[in-house]
Amino acid sequence: MTQQLAIQTFDIPQYALNMPSGPETPEGGWTWPYSTATLISGDEDAVLVDAVPTLKDSERLVDWIKASGKRPRTIYITHGHFDHYIGASIVLEHFPEASLVATKSTIEFIEEEKETGRDRAMWASLFSEDIVQTIVVPELTDGTLDIEGHKITAVEVGQSDITRSSYVHVPSLGAIIVGDIAYNQVHPTLIDSDHDKRLAWIQTLTDLLDLKPQIVVASHRTPDAENGIHAIEETIAYLRQANHFLAEKPSTPEFIAKMMAAFPSHKNPSTLIVGAVSLKLDEADGG
Numbered sequence: 001m002t003q004q005l006a007i008q009t010f011d012i013p014q015y016a017l018n019m020p021s022g023p024e025t026p027e028g029g030w031t032w033p034y035s036t037a038t039l040i041s042g043d044e045d046a047v048l049v050d051a052v053p054t055l056k057d058s059e060r061l062v063d064w065i066k067a068s069g070k071r072p073r074t075i076y077i078t079h080g081h082f083d084h085y086i087g088a089s090i091v092l093e094h095f096p097e098a099s100l101v102a103t104k105s106t107i108e109f110i111e112e113e114k115e116t117g118r119d120r121a122m123w124a125s126l127f128s129e130d131i132v133q134t135i136v137v138p139e140l141t142d143g144t145l146d147i148e149g150h151k152i153t154a155v156e157v158g159q160s161d162i163t164r165s166s167y168v169h170v171p172s173l174g175a176i177i178v179g180d181i182a183y184n185q186v187h188p189t190l191i192d193s194d195h196d197k198r199l200a201w202i203q204t205l206t207d208l209l210d211l212k213p214q215i216v217v218a219s220h221r222t223p224d225a226e227n228g229i230h231a232i233e234e235t236i237a238y239l240r241q242a243n244h245f246l247a248e249k250p251s252t253p254e255f256i257a258k259m260m261a262a263f264p265s266h267k268n269p270s271t272l273i274v275g276a277v278s279l280k281l282d283e284a285d286g287g
């Protein structure tokens with residue numbers, strides 16, 4: 001068995017989005033949040049957790065993995081949002097011996113997008129960079145992702161920013177790679193959420209706290225953010241705060257202003273704004 005596993009992150013910057021400007025346009029314009037892929041490696045073998053959405057960054061990710069000298073045996077996708085899986089096809093071109101795997105619910109989301117092309121069409125029109133268009137549907141994993149005798153497990157959970165998600169647990173490092181279950185110094189998305197879904201997301205996060213992780217890697221993190229348990233605690237605080245403000249029946253601009261004031265150092269207000277608009281607060285039964 002190799003001595004100890006290592007965890008490294010590959011971070012991509014925020015990207016300008018081509019969205020119509022209006023009263024809600026954030027300072028600095030619309031942006032896509034920082035995104036991260038994570039490499040867990042032993043002496044030679046590695047597991048890549050999630051991919052990145054743009055063509056250019058996917059090629060940079062491949063170069064970064066090659067420079068590490070590690071061989072990805074497995075590419076694991078945490079959940080069915082396009083930014084996490086779409087770039088996997090580029091990684092697979094360069095590491096064809098790697099197996100691309102996910103849980104059942106993630107595979108179902110990806111199969112649906114493969115058929116409809118909805119997300120690819122929308123994001124291709126919004127991104128200032130080319131996004132990857134080729135989808136490879138993952139194979140089903142039983143959750144075992146072990147490297148060189150070290151136990152690594154993929155664990156499916158319920159609600160986060162999508163109805164079903166998952167994380168990767170590396171017990172020997174006390175580490176969890178959580179995809180979008182937690183965000184780190186970046187506004188989490190509230191898109192299409194409601195009070196009960198946010199409570200269910202808080203429960204998912206609370207269950208993660210019970211693991212008492214030393215290392216928590218969120219997919220949307222600022223490149224200089226520490227990968228600590230605070231990512232989980234702050235995401236819980238964010239969702240609780242959102243529910244608290246929403247109970248006061250604010251207008252959309254009021255809600256955005258309150259959340260911005262409550263979380264002033266969080267990056268990428270675009271996510272907050274798009275999420276807030278999706279809640280239709282200015283309609284009678286909103287929030």
Ligand SMILES: [Zn+2]
Pocket residue numbers: 081083084180219220
């Ligand atoms: Zn995401």
